[in-house]
Amino acid sequence: MSLSRYDPRSWQFDPGAALEILIDLAVPTLLALALHWAAFLLLGRIVRASQTQVDNSVVAAVRSPARWAVIAAALAVASAADPRIAAGWAVIAAYLLPALVGWTAYALIDGLIAGLELEAEASEDPVTMRARRTRTSILGRTAKVVVVVITVALILFQLPGVRQIGVTLMASAGLAALAVGAAAQPALKSLIAGLQMALTQPLRLGDMVKVEGQSGRVEEIRWSFVTVRTWDERLLVVPTVRFLDGIFENWSRVSERLTGPVFLYLDPATEIAPIRAEFERFVASQPEFDGRSASLDMTEARPESVELRVSVSAATIADLWNLRVKVREHMFDWLRREMPDALVRHRLGAAPVEQGVEPPPR
Known part of the structure; x- marks a missing residue:
């Protein structure tokens, strides 16, 4: 019946028919909700007994979309039993089913990501933890975007006008692909770079x-x-x-264990052995030192100064930074107290050169 010929007065409300429709909808819906409650009650007991946290996150994430999925299944059963419900369900199902499938897939990926991140945080190896978190984050984000795009496309293609546009674009797919590829080159390059980052993990x-x-x-x-x-x-x-x-x-690709330097610039006449002994004594008493490497070497010797490189190691980057700061402060304080002549001083003047005597070459 066309809208121009439709007369609202011709429609009459039938309480008996409305009650039958409500009963036909309510009974399978309540049964479906009861089945959903029982199923997730059983699943909750099963996942609580498992050793992994991934299944807990997945079950918690898909609970809501699964509830609406069983309601949709109940409505489909009711539509099969009542032609009056089938007329309305046929229109709604075309848009509701792709949305429910997409929502369920999105929630499943979200729960899987959350569970894998919890598993990664429980790892004792920090390198393994960072690797799992990176791979999970990038690949999970990519999968969720793909699910959203496909779901929206399936819903839009239920509209007749959009379907005709899609057929037209498919007829000229070659030109469309060239145009989209040229316009989206930076975005595609970034997408490929992100996926490569997840797989190779530099x-x-x-x-x-x-x-x-x-x-x-x-x-x-x-x-x-x-x-x-x-x-x-x-x-x-x-x-x-x-x-x-x-x-x-x-700096932490394989592990955070690093060796860092501290440089001391001293007078060339300085005796090195006492400085080395004090450095080794002080480093051995520090909790940040991991015992792998501690050395003091003269790396440069100039007429006005010598360069001592103090190398220390630590288990983490933060410990190495703190240890280097402590060593630098302690060694300069010790030198000021015990060997003040070792510190380089800039002299503003020089001794007069004797007449006819050339200064030594530098």
Whole structure:
């Protein structure tokens, strides 16, 4: 019946028919909700007995979409039994079913990501933890975007006008692909760079890196950019392709165990043995020192000064920084108290040169 010929007065409300429709909808819906409650009660007991946390997160994430999925299944059963319900269900189902499937898939991926991140945090190896978190974050974000795009496309293609547009575009798919590829080249490059970052992992979440002369911890890895938090709380936003096309330093790629230097510039007449003995005594008493490497070497000898390189090692980057600060402060304080003549002083004048005597070459 067309809208121009439709007369609202011709429609009459039938209480008996309305009651039958409500009963036909309510009975399977209540049964479906009871089945959903029983099923997740059983699943909850099963996952609580397991050793992994992934299934707990997955079950908690899919509980809500599963509830609406069983309600949709109940409505489908009711529509099969009552032609009056089938007329309305046929219109709603075309849009509701793709949305429910997409919602369930999205929730499943979200629960899986949350469970894997909890498993990664429970790992005793920090390198393994960062690797799992990075891979889970990037691949999970990619999968969720794919699910959203496919779900929206399936819903839109139920509209007749959109379906005709899709057929037209498919007829000219070659030209459309060239146009989209040219316009979306930066986005595709960033997407490929993000996936490559997840698979090859030149850096991971939590790694200490140095890029563009700045060092800090990797806080977030996106398709198009990476955020790095510096020691002074600044946030560097670096394009992802910069880490794949350029050179950067990753100080915690394999482990955080590093060796760092402290440089001392002293008078050339300084005796080195007492300084080395004091350095070894002090480092051995520090809790940050991991016992792997502690050495004092003269790396440069100039007429006005000598350079001593003090090398120390620590189990983490933070411990190494604190240990280097302590060694530098202690050694200069000890030198000022015990060997003040070892410290280099800039002299404003020089002794007069005897007449006819050339100064020694430098």
